[in-house]
Amino acid sequence: NAGVTQTPKFQVLKTGQSMTLQCAQDMNHNSMYWYRQDPGMGLRLIYYSASEGTTDKGEVPNGYNVSRLNKREFSLRLESAAPSQTSVYFCASSATGDFYGYTFGSGTRLTVV
Amino acid sequence: DQQVKQNSPSLSVQEGRISILNCDYTNSMFDYFLWYKKYPAEGPTFLISISSIKDKNEDGRFTVFLNKSAKHLSLHIVPSQPGDSAVYFCAASVVGTSYGKLTFGQGTILTVHP
Numbered sequence: 001n002a003g004v005t006q007t008p009k010f011q012v013l014k015t016g017q018s019m020t021l022q023c024a025q026d027m028n029h030n031s032m033y034w035y036r037q038d039p040g041m042g043l044r045l046i047y048y049s050a051s052e053g054t055t056d057k058g059e060v061p062n063g064y065n066v067s068r069l070n071k072r073e074f075s076l077r078l079e080s081a082a083p084s085q086t087s088v089y090f091c092a093s094s095a096t097g098d099f100y101g102y103t104f105g106s107g108t109r110l111t112v113v
Numbered sequence: 114d115q116q117v118k119q120n121s122p123s124l125s126v127q128e129g130r131i132s133i134l135n136c137d138y139t140n141s142m143f144d145y146f147l148w149y150k151k152y153p154a155e156g157p158t159f160l161i162s163i164s165s166i167k168d169k170n171e172d173g174r175f176t177v178f179l180n181k182s183a184k185h186l187s188l189h190i191v192p193s194q195p196g197d198s199a200v201y202f203c204a205a206s207v208v209g210t211s212y213g214k215l216t217f218g219q220g221t222i223l224t225v226h227p
Contacts, residue, residue, distance in 0.1 A: 004156070033214070035217075040122070040219055041219060042117075042119070042202060042217045042218050042219040042220050043157070043202060043204075043217035043220075044217070045214060045215075045216075048214060058214070059216075090156055090157070092156070102149075102157075102159060102215065103156075104156025104157050104158070105156050106154065106155055106156050107154070107155075107156055
């Protein structure tokens with residue numbers, strides 16, 4: 001009963017490096033989301049995918065790209081990491097329109113130096 | 114433009130007492146509100162929710178109150194227990210739009226002392 005799995009759990013990048021954060025869910029949910037959590041800012045939506053094959057920008061999309069590879073997987077890519085992208089990243093999924101059904105992964109703590 | 118605000122970064126209460134966490138919102142289109150709880154090194158988990166057609170929803174020790182005219186909601190925990198110590202996020206959404214996107218507040222760290 002894995003739910004939402006995020007990899008890696010921790011990562012340190014140098015400014016300018018690229019990386020992809022992976023997310024997979026096994027609940028047959030249609031919608032998936034990427035949030036970042038920063039002190040004093042709460043959780044802010046980066047990108048979301050309402051269903052397989054669609055992606056849309058959230059509140060803070062600059063510097064990120066996403067891919068909804070299939071119904072299970074939704075990846076977040078940083079093409080050229082910046083110190084401002086130091087954060088904790090959470091992936092979540094939900095059945096379409098199921099507001100209380102958000103299931104979050106345990107997060108990826110990313111540090112950009 | 115923070116549409117959902119939790120103005121108290123932290124709250125400390127004694128075990129057995131009531132904990133009251135507050136949340137304000139500015140977008141009058143929001144019509145569904147939720148509270149999530151987060152422990153360190155874990156993702157947030159759903160706690161309780163309320164639709165804008167109600168002004169109160171109860172689930173065991175947890176009660177959420179909604180005051181639409183004031184655009185304010187609160188979470189009451191009675192009695193508080195040390196295991197309730199966590200970060201609490203309120204969140205809001207507009208039913209029927211944008212596939213369940215939630216807007217979160219900044220979070221309030223609750224510490225319950227034995």
